[in-house]
Amino acid sequence: MANLDTLRYTKFPLNNGSVAIPALGFGTLIPDPVATRVATKAALEAGFRLLDTSERYRTENEVGEAMQEVFKEGKIKREDVVVVTKLWNNNHRPERVKPAFEASLKKLRLDFIDLYLIHTPFAFQPGEEQDPRDANGKVIYDKAATLLDTWRALEALVDEGKCKAIGLSDVSLEQVKGIVEAARIKPAVVHVESHPYLPEWELLNYCKSNGIVLQAFAALGHSSVPKLLDDPVITTIARRVNKTSAQVLLAWAIQRGTALLTTSKTPDRIKENFDVSAIPEDAMSEITEGITMRVRFNAVVETGIPGFIPRGK
Numbered sequence: 624m625a626n627l628d629t630l631r632y633t634k635f636p637l638n639n640g641s642v643a644i645p646a647l648g649f650g651t652l653i654p655d656p657v658a659t660r661v662a663t664k665a666a667l668e669a670g671f672r673l674l675d676t677s678e679r680y681r682t683e684n685e686v687g688e689a690m691q692e693v694f695k696e697g698k699i700k701r702e703d704v705v706v707v708t709k710l711w712n713n714n715h716r717p718e719r720v721k722p723a724f725e726a727s728l729k730k731l732r733l734d735f736i737d738l739y740l741i742h743t744p745f746a747f748q749p750g751e752e753q754d755p756r757d758a759n760g761k762v763i764y765d766k767a768a769t770l771l772d773t774w775r776a777l778e779a780l781v782d783e784g785k786c787k788a789i790g791l792s793d794v795s796l797e798q799v800k801g802i803v804e805a806a807r808i809k810p811a812v813v814h815v816e817s818h819p820y821l822p823e824w825e826l827l828n829y830c831k832s833n834g835i836v837l838q839a840f841a842a843l844g845h846s847s848v849p850k851l852l853d854d855p856v857i858t859t860i861a862r863r864v865n866k867t868s869a870q871v872l873l874a875w876a877i878q879r880g881t882a883l884l885t886t887s888k889t890p891d892r893i894k895e896n897f898d899v900s901a902i903p904e905d906a907m908s909e910i911t912e913g914i915t916m917r918v919r920f921n922a923v924v925e926t927g928i929p930g931f932i933p934r935g936k
């Protein structure tokens with residue numbers, strides 16, 4: 624019998640009316656360029672209609688190539704896909720925002736971007752170096768550009784029409800509130816690490832009551848240790864509902880009202896991750912109430928320096 628469950632097609636309308644973004648998003652933080660191109664194509668073919676990249680990931684070029692190949696085949700059109708990219712920390716000065724955005728557009732081979740995010744709230748020394756360091760190896764921050772200054776430059780991009788919506792990434796609740804209060808164009812999306820070990824309920828509730836979509840990255844826990852995919856609450860539910868652990872985690876994220884990003888280099892897993900359907904309410908509360916461990920896997924939110932936190936095996 625055909626699967627009539629529509630969870631995988633869930634979309635969240637953005638508060639500026641530009642587009643409704645698919646809950647299930649495919650992230651392209653994949654170090655190898657060939658693997659990025661292959662995985663991006665496989666993701667589109669499996670049904671994903673949101674692609675996430677960033678100037679920092681250095682995958683915009685490969686994502687652009689993969690999209691062009693798929694669009695040329697004629698089954699999927701540009702307007703079917705929500706493309707998200709992000710401004711990196713060395714480009715926070717307002718005068719650097721438009722050139723950085725235009726460079727992303729060019730690499731992605733697009734004439735507009737659906738959603739442009741400030742990748743982190745940390746401004747680094749302006750210049751070509753993405754990771755500027757002093758003689759002691761310490762990151763050089765830039766005190767001359769506030770998050771609001773950078774936000775105003777993103778608002779100007781929306782005015783020019785090449786960017787449909789804007790948002791924030793790796794921010795705290797206080798930082799989101801600051802921008803919401805001061806902005807002319809409110810953030811449409813807040814993109815942060817979130818999964819059952821880091822549910823971010825307070826931020827999610829704030830976003831929901833202010834018409835902002837929370838997009839959860841590392842929805843499967845990034846395969847880091849402790850391994851969320853092996854958590855006994857998740858594996859027990861997965862056996863009971865006849866799904867994989869990944870499918871249970873992705874369903875939990877959508878059913879609690881977040882969009883999400885997941886990534887895989889493996890075509891079979893990419894298909895598995897799109898093949899998501901609803902889990903019962905008792906499974907939802909077992910995850911929400913039964914998992915009490917709290918782990919942040921990615922440290923970027925503390926310093927602006929990207930990277931998952933290495934842990935012992």
Ligand SMILES: NC(=O)c1ccc[n+]([C@@H]2O[C@H](COP(=O)([O-])OP(=O)(O)OC[C@H]3O[C@@H](n4cnc5c(N)ncnc54)[C@H](OP(=O)(O)O)[C@@H]3O)[C@@H](O)[C@H]2O)c1
Pocket residue numbers: 649650651652653675676742792793814840841842843844845846852867869884885886887888889892893895896921923
């Ligand atoms: N704003 C930020 O600072 C920030 C930071 C991190 C990530 N992100 C975004 O979020 C995206 C997702 O983050 P993430 O990579 O941490 O996602 P994730 O989906 O939580 O973790 C990806 C890992 O899970 C494995 N995996 C995927 N599907 C699986 C499955 N069905 N069964 C078992 N293992 C599976 C992958 O391995 P294989 O590849 O070997 O299949 C990979 O090692 C990134 O690509 C990026 O776009 C943003």
